[in-house]
Amino acid sequence: MATWRTLHDAMLGEPLSARDERAIVDVLATKTISGRILDAMVVDLATADWSGAVRWAYRRNLAARDDGPPRHAIVTSNTSRLIWLLLAVRANYAADFVDLSHAGLASDLPLVGQSANLSNVDFTASVLTGATWRGSNLTKARFRDARVAGALRCTDCTFGNQRYGGTATLIDGKWSRR
Amino acid sequence: MESALTRSVGRRYSGWIGLVLLVELALLPWTAHAYDAMAFLSHADRLYFAHVRLAPLWAFGSISLAVLLISQLPVLFVPGLWNVVPLRIFLLKFPAWCADLGSAAIIGASGDPRLANAWALRYLLDPAVVFVTVFHGQADALPSLFAVAGIALMLAERYELAGLMFGLGTGTKFYPAAFVPLLLAVAYRRASWQRAALGFALFAGAAALTLVPVLWGRFGDVVGAYANNSFGPHGNGVATASLWTLMPPHFSLRQVSVWMTPQLEQLIAVSVPVLLAIGELRHVPGRRDVARAAMLAAMSIVLLNPGAHPPFYLWIAGPLVLYAAVAGDGLVSVAGFTLSCVGVLTQFCQEGSDEYFLLNFGSASHLSLLRCLAPADVLQTVGLCAAGVVVVAAYRRESLSHRSAAIWRRAAQAAVAVVFAAFTLAIGVKTAIAIASHSKATGYDGEERAFNTFAIGPAVRQLGDGSCALTYAASDIIVYAGNPYAARFATASLGYTLFSPETMSIRGRATRVGSLPPTFENVDVRTIGQQPVRITREFDVTSALRPFRYVERFVEQPCTLIRENPLLIYRFDFHAAQAAAAAMPLLQRLDIFARGGR
Numbered sequence: 001m002a003t004w005r006t007l008h009d010a011m012l013g014e015p016l017s018a019r020d021e022r023a024i025v026d027v028l029a030t031k032t033i034s035g036r037i038l039d040a041m042v043v044d045l046a047t048a049d050w051s052g053a054v055r056w057a058y059r060r061n062l063a064a065r066d067d068g069p070p071r072h073a074i075v076t077s078n079t080s081r082l083i084w085l086l087l088a089v090r091a092n093y094a095a096d097f098v099d100l101s102h103a104g105l106a107s108d109l110p111l112v113g114q115s116a117n118l119s120n121v122d123f124t125a126s127v128l129t130g131a132t133w134r135g136s137n138l139t140k141a142r143f144r145d146a147r148v149a150g151a152l153r154c155t156d157c158t159f160g161n162q163r164y165g166g167t168a169t170l171i172d173g174k175w176s177r178r
Numbered sequence: 179m180e181s182a183l184t185r186s187v188g189r190r191y192s193g194w195i196g197l198v199l200l201v202e203l204a205l206l207p208w209t210a211h212a213y214d215a216m217a218f219l220s221h222a223d224r225l226y227f228a229h230v231r232l233a234p235l236w237a238f239g240s241i242s243l244a245v246l247l248i249s250q251l252p253v254l255f256v257p258g259l260w261n262v263v264p265l266r267i268f269l270l271k272f273p274a275w276c277a278d279l280g281s282a283a284i285i286g287a288s289g290d291p292r293l294a295n296a297w298a299l300r301y302l303l304d305p306a307v308v309f310v311t312v313f314h315g316q317a318d319a320l321p322s323l324f325a326v327a328g329i330a331l332m333l334a335e336r337y338e339l340a341g342l343m344f345g346l347g348t349g350t351k352f353y354p355a356a357f358v359p360l361l362l363a364v365a366y367r368r369a370s371w372q373r374a375a376l377g378f379a380l381f382a383g384a385a386a387l388t389l390v391p392v393l394w395g396r397f398g399d400v401v402g403a404y405a406n407n408s409f410g411p412h413g414n415g416v417a418t419a420s421l422w423t424l425m426p427p428h429f430s431l432r433q434v435s436v437w438m439t440p441q442l443e444q445l446i447a448v449s450v451p452v453l454l455a456i457g458e459l460r461h462v463p464g465r466r467d468v469a470r471a472a473m474l475a476a477m478s479i480v481l482l483n484p485g486a487h488p489p490f491y492l493w494i495a496g497p498l499v500l501y502a503a504v505a506g507d508g509l510v511s512v513a514g515f516t517l518s519c520v521g522v523l524t525q526f527c528q529e530g531s532d533e534y535f536l537l538n539f540g541s542a543s544h545l546s547l548l549r550c551l552a553p554a555d556v557l558q559t560v561g562l563c564a565a566g567v568v569v570v571a572a573y574r575r576e577s578l579s580h581r582s583a584a585i586w587r588r589a590a591q592a593a594v595a596v597v598f599a600a601f602t603l604a605i606g607v608k609t610a611i612a613i614a615s616h617s618k619a620t621g622y623d624g625e626e627r628a629f630n631t632f633a634i635g636p637a638v639r640q641l642g643d644g645s646c647a648l649t650y651a652a653s654d655i656i657v658y659a660g661n662p663y664a665a666r667f668a669t670a671s672l673g674y675t676l677f678s679p680e681t682m683s684i685r686g687r688a689t690r691v692g693s694l695p696p697t698f699e700n701v702d703v704r705t706i707g708q709q710p711v712r713i714t715r716e717f718d719v720t721s722a723l724r725p726f727r728y729v730e731r732f733v734e735q736p737c738t739l740i741r742e743n744p745l746l747i748y749r750f751d752f753h754a755a756q757a758a759a760a761a762m763p764l765l766q767r768l769d770i771f772a773r774g775g776r
Contacts, residue, residue: 008739036739089714091712092701114698
């Protein structure tokens with residue numbers, strides 16, 4: 001807690017350097033941290049530099065393949081969680097491109113895909129957990145070759161200018177409204 | 179022959195006035211500042227459908243409140259009109275539009291009778307007048323009518339009635355009180371101290387009668403709202419519509435360090451009218467002196483106001499054009515036109531674009547014809563120059579020749595006419611395109627939801643055992659508190675940026691927050707203190723908090739580490755309230771003071 005408080009005050013007080021941001025993300029990726037502190041760190045990172053934090057988490061997620069077990073599984077799980085938390089706090093109006101292709105994003109977090117702004121996010125060839133997403137914005141989001149354990153559905157989600165009130169299902173990288 | 183020519187000129191101007199009024203009436207329903215319009219409409223809706231008390235959340239005088247409520251009366255009688263937004267916006271703006279007519283008539287009657295219609299038209303075409311009343315939907319024309327009437331009555335040496343007008347103006351929106359020092363000085367010098375005292379007494383009585391209903395028990399809240407509006411949530415803001423934007427907050431003067439705080443700047447703004455009044459004690463002021471001092475007083479309380487908003491520029495237009503009519507000063511009229519343009523252009527820079535004013539039409543394609551043309555410091559530099567021209571021109575000893583005066587007057591007329599034509603044409607084209615594209619009039623739904631969502635951040639006190647005492651206090655905001663009738667349509671929830679399991683003790687009962695009815699959200703809310711907070715998860719605590727209170731105290735275990743978490747969010751469902759009202763018999767619906775209920 002004392003470490004978090006020190007980091008929190010430092011991040012609020014001065015602009016976050018790329019080196020410090022990467023170091024913080026690396027700690028969050030490799031250590032087991034309580035949910036409360038992780039949530040607070042995510043909010044601080046998002047406030048300081050949302051896109052940079054996502055980028056570092058994504059790169060660490062990809063680099064985890066070079067880690068042997070069990071570190072590979074821990075880092076992939078932690079970075080996946082971190083990325084989904086950052087996506088949850090993404091600004092409503094944000095539409096810039098976010099590259100999450102080939103990432104391991106399987107997660108059992110309840111908030112995954114729930115009222116999230118996932119516009120222009122590239123999930124190409126990423127690993128996702130089957131679930132029913134709700135109320136999310138999937139405008140220009142890409143899912144080609146995404147590997148889903150189970151079925152991925154989206155209810156009341158937005159595709160471009162249309163909000164589709166029914167349930168769409170991801171089939172072969174495309175959302176089908178059947 | 180001269181009188182025939184005068185009548186001919188007057189008729190021509192009458193024709194133009196008629197055309198301008200027709201065009202304005204046609205444009206009234208289609209545009210509005212979305213948030214301000216929804217704030218006004220919601221205030222009426224809360225009274226008519228939720229039976230809340232009249233004054234809470236109202237930061238102006240009772241006259242403007244009464245005008246608003248009367249304008250929206252049709253909704254009480256025919257609840258189905260509730261979401262006919264263009265009609266409601268027309269009704270909202272109509273009183274202010276009529277007030278502008280009144281101001282124009284007074285201005286026309288105050289100067290050369292041969293040019294009465296010309297000066298009336300000049301006022302009606304002023305960019306600030308057209309923008310604020312016809313386009314924006316603010317009601318500054320109402321206090322402006324009282325201010326202009328008061329100044330005209332001073333010129334006519336009817337000081338007692340002038341005091342009454344300033345009092346009623348103050349009871350509409352506070353600023354006409356700035357003309358009272360001038361009233362006292364002029365009445366004293368031109369008449370007697372007794373008449374000055376009587377004028378002041380009438381001002382004070384009228385102001386008290388019209389302010390007490392809205393200030394009683396709320397003085398602190400109104401002052402707080404005024405301070406927030408003037409100085410920002412942190413007390414150190416300077417609005418881009420103020421000339422103080424051009425001045426650095428800290429500078430040195432002869433090795434003396436000077437800090438210009440917004441509070442000091444406000445003090446300067448309200449001191450200038452007093453100094454102007456004191457200056458008129460040096461002699462027996464003539465009509466031109468009085469009109470000039472009134473004009474400069476209006477300019478100071480707007481341009482030197484650190485919390486100036488663009489609609490305030492309408493406060494200048496009336497006294498300025500009145501002075502120009504009295505003095506026959508077309509140069510001041512031209513400079514005043516420039517000043518009004520600065521105010522309008524500042525508005526488009528603050529709000530970003532014209533799309534915001536056309537929310538009547540939802541997501542129709544917009545042409546972005548009206549946009550931010552220059553940064554704030556450039557606009558305010560132009561404003562400063564224009565204000566300087568006004569001051570220099572108004573104080574020059576020698577009057578312009580008839581020919582020069584006519585040239586400047588016509589130049590001002592031409593300028594306002596060209597801008598009016600271009601502006602109304604642009605709005606007309608955009609409105610026609612939006613109607614032709616069959617856009618749905620649902621743009622205001624989001625503004626209505628935003629305006630009727632009250633997010634209160636906690637005041638946190640750490641207790642020794644790892645828990646925190648959270649206090650949520652918003653006495654003037656939770657208008658549904660202590661009102662069972664309204665509470666039926668209100669909900670309360672705890673909002674989290676990111677949620678971690680915790681226990682919350684609510685009214686002495688410990689509850690696992692995760693067990694409450696949850697929703698995932700994707701909202702960016704602004705708290706009462708203007709802090710932006712992102713909410714991704716909410717938990718319904720409506721049943722635990724009914725009946726609602728102004729102040730809630732919870733104990734959270736463990737303490738959250740995220741700023742402004744959790745928010746206590748109150749929402750009001752006007753759809754449900756309006757539907758309930760529509761289902762009632764008319765006589766029952768008219769009992770807007772009934773506050774009981776299950």
